[in-house]
Amino acid sequence: MTMNFLVTGGTGTTGSRVAAALTDRGDSVRIASRAPAPGTPQVRFDWADPATHGPALAGTDGVYLVPPVGDAEPARLMVPLLERAVEAGVRRFVLLSSSAIAEGGPGAGEVHLALRGLAPEWAVLRPSWFMQNFASPSHLHGASIRAADEIVTATGDGRVAFVDADDIAAVAVRALTDERPHNAAHLITGPQALTYAEVADVVSGVSGRAVRHRPVTVARLRDRLVAGGLPEAFARVLADMDDGIAHGSEDRVDPAVERITGRAPRGFAEFAARNAAAWVPAPRA
Known part of the structure; x- marks a missing residue:
């Protein structure tokens, strides 16, 4: 079954790999961009501009969330999007965090905590x-x-x-597409x-x-x-x-990559x- 995804950070290190792998699966992918290039799957999206969020989220089944680059307090921008997406019927979310940031900690840790409370289906990647x-x-x-x-x-x-990053993306794709939601954080x-x-x-x-x-x-x-x-x-x-x-x-060292993808990192x-x-x-x- 074809699924529809919004990939934030879709031109970055992990997002580009996630978008490519989902496309190879035959899924429909929108790549969030502040300046979308014509003739590409990019859609207008700016974390700081809520007017761009609704159109980017419309009809999506899941979202890959990459915190805005260089922002030490991303929750102020990301949590309102999460709330809007859940209200719009988006069910699955995968957040890119960090092994150095615990749930509820600074930065993406705050988003991790909010995601677990808001999303019907979720996973947090802590690479x-x-x-x-x-x-x-x-x-x-x-x-x-x-x-x-x-x-x-x-x-x-x-x-x-x-x-x-290829191994991170492989875990992300499984978290986005597995029939059973992970509802877990993966180191x-x-x-x-x-x-x-x-x-x-x-x-x-x-x-x-x-x-x-x-x-x-x-x-x-x-x-x-x-x-x-x-x-x-x-x-x-x-x-x-x-x-x-x-x-x-x-x-x-954690065995998550092999456990989730079936191959060694x-x-x-x-x-x-x-x-x-x-x-x-x-x-x-």
């Missing part, structure tokens, strides 16, 4: 940090590898079970917890670059994130998450080998 952050030129890690052969964090020797990790120094070693091995991890203080990282263009409140949240990693908050070494071209220095002219 670890994305492997794609190291390969993307638009992310601070990817940019710093290219510019300075370094990864800068306040994590010290803390470990993270980095996860491939989503890769198969192995690594330090950032170990990640740097792997990237060095596949790229031919001498990449290193440069540890900094939480305050210095916050200033670096602000200088990179992030709002100060959001930069403070991210820097505090690094401090949590330094104290062991992300040193854990991709490890960082495999991800790095597949994406080596992202780090190989351009030949000199």
Whole structure:
């Protein structure tokens, strides 16, 4: 049976993958966009403009929810949409949160709590940090590898079970389309917890670059994130998450990907080998 979905963040790291997988299944997908491109499945949608919400939600069976980028308090925009969608008859919702944010915690944690109370059918994805952050030129890690052969964090020797966005999307699609609603939060990790120094070693091995991890203080990282263009409140949240990693908050592995999708999650070494071209220095002219 064909289902109808609205995918917020549909041009982003996980949303684009969720939209593509749903389309491949034969489902009808609307991709939320503040400036929809003609001739695409994109529809006008702005978290801050409630007038765009009704048309985007009309006739949908489920919504993939990605919090607005850079907003430290997304609940003020997202909860009114949830309430409107439920009133309009939308039954299933899947929220992208973070392994670092508990239900009822700051940011997406508030939305998690509201979703569980409002939605007839729901799931919350709590993925670890994305492997794609190291390969993307638009992310601070990817940019710093290219510019300075370094990864800068306040994590010290803390470990993270980095996860491939493809695995996050696979869980999201199951949560959106399984006949029985999950009605649960899923901690989503890769198969192995690594330090950032170990990640740097792997990237060095596949790229031919001498990449290193440069540890900094939480305050210095916050200033670096602000200088990179992030709002100060959001930069403070991210820097505090690094401090949590330094104290062991992300040193854990969970079997959710294999349990839900039937296949093992991709490890960082495999991800790095597949994406080596992202780090190989351009030949000199």
